[in-house]
Amino acid sequence: MPKYYQFKVANCFLYFTSKCVVEAMHAHASKDGKLQEHGSAKFFVKGNGDSVVTNTGDLNEREIRVIKLFIKERYLEMYEKWSEYSQNGFYNK
Structure with a gap:
């Protein structure tokens, strides 16, 4: 699963899964190294950030x-x- 960054932000990894690329751009945030959607937070990203x-x-x-x-x-x-993995753009676009 692709991580946006190798380091943690607020003690969480930011990533997306292969199943995610059918939706608008978003990031999952998870404290554990499993990087699974279950138990993670989900942040949909708009075109203005x-x-x-x-x-x-x-x-x-x-x-x-x-x-x-x-x-x-x-x-x-x-x-x-x-965008290396998905043609879907920002959220609400």
């Missing part, structure tokens, strides 16, 4: 806030990685 959380998984409010800010600052860089 804002994100919509549709599942919080086991993340707390602070972790979600930190990840949303991280995505906002790096969403174009993340989109480059996403």
